[in-house]
Amino acid sequence: MNREELHSYISDSTGNESNICQIYVIREDETVYDDCWRGFKTEDAMNVNSVTKGVMALLAGIALDKGYIKSVDQKVMDFFPDYTVKRGEKTIYDVTDRHLLTMTAPYKYRSEPWTKVCTSENWTLAVLDFLGGRNGITGEFKYATLGIQILAGVIENASGKKCIDIANEDLFNPLGLPERINHGDSSKEDQFDFFMNKNPRKYEWYSDPCDTVTAGWGLCMSAKDMAVIGKLVLDGGRYKGKKIISEEYIRDMLAPHLKLGERFGNMYYGYLWYKPYDNREVYAAIGDSGNIIYINKEKNMSVGMTGTFKPRIFDRVEFVENKVLPAVG
Numbered sequence: 001m002n003r004e005e006l007h008s009y010i011s012d013s014t015g016n017e018s019n020i021c022q023i024y025v026i027r028e029d030e031t032v033y034d035d036c037w038r039g040f041k042t043e044d045a046m047n048v049n050s051v052t053k054g055v056m057a058l059l060a061g062i063a064l065d066k067g068y069i070k071s072v073d074q075k076v077m078d079f080f081p082d083y084t085v086k087r088g089e090k091t092i093y094d095v096t097d098r099h100l101l102t103m104t105a106p107y108k109y110r111s112e113p114w115t116k117v118c119t120s121e122n123w124t125l126a127v128l129d130f131l132g133g134r135n136g137i138t139g140e141f142k143y144a145t146l147g148i149q150i151l152a153g154v155i156e157n158a159s160g161k162k163c164i165d166i167a168n169e170d171l172f173n174p175l176g177l178p179e180r181i182n183h184g185d186s187s188k189e190d191q192f193d194f195f196m197n198k199n200p201r202k203y204e205w206y207s208d209p210c211d212t213v214t215a216g217w218g219l220c221m222s223a224k225d226m227a228v229i230g231k232l233v234l235d236g237g238r239y240k241g242k243k244i245i246s247e248e249y250i251r252d253m254l255a256p257h258l259k260l261g262e263r264f265g266n267m268y269y270g271y272l273w274y275k276p277y278d279n280r281e282v283y284a285a286i287g288d289s290g291n292i293i294y295i296n297k298e299k300n301m302s303v304g305m306t307g308t309f310k311p312r313i314f315d316r317v318e319f320v321e322n323k324v325l326p327a328v329g
Helices: 003-012 051-065 097-101 114-118 123-128 148-159 163-172 188-196 223-234 247-254 317-328
Strands: 020-027 030-036 282-286 292-296 301-307
Touching (some): 051 163, 051 223, 114 123, 148 163, 223 282, 223 292, 223 301, 292 317
Antiparallel strands (some): 020 301
8 A cells, every 4th residue: 555545544534544644654764654634733732631641751750850740650649739638548658640541540439420529619529539449459441531630630730831841941842843822621511512523623632720721631732743742752852862751760660560451452661652562662642533643663653642531542553653653765
């Protein structure tokens, strides 16, 4: 499949690829592929869902590099000295930043409490109410989109800055990417529109009433943005020769800290980034609807891909490797 065939394949798709809007590929230091569908242009942004988590992992690295956070093993409660822990709750004192980054933090719910959290005034504190539980720290992987909201609170309380300001000053600006603005509305109707609307969005980041960004979803990026961020990770935290994030942290972020089960394709998990294969230097930040940052160290390639809302599409690693990379050549 060549480039023209790939474009037609996606244009004509009525299946899983029918929602793809942008693909952008960087090899070494060159843009080698840039294509768009569904009325999108290269510079258009969209909600990339859980790819947001991968960016939050980078912000955690920046916070560590700057000394805001002492280590990934620092206790979460160190950052919330004014929080009143519920009576009888003890496990919460043992939870560390590493538990948040590897999604091994325990929570007191069976399913994520979206309504309770997303109708509150402070989403971070609302999620914190569910952290801990009687089973203690088990090390079990528990995918928790809302749980990453606590990481936003950790970074903000440690630094005295808003996450969106750290992202703009220490990540997006140094990479030559547009600054993000807070979305600014968190009504139920607006949240629904934010997920479902298939039109391009502004360079924005969804936020709660306290102007804290939604850490597990809601960052709006283009495929180009994602490919550039992938290039940063690919190059060990450097961009055009300048250090943005320490190589030590990037290496730790990508390390296979956990082996996931069948639901997650038996992939490995680092700090909010996936390692799809046991023996290959391939990594990804993955979001619903097929949004993805894919990096391949063997080929020195970074791929960004966006897609509008479409249920039951999660992992597009295979599509990138079987369709996109051969077309790029």
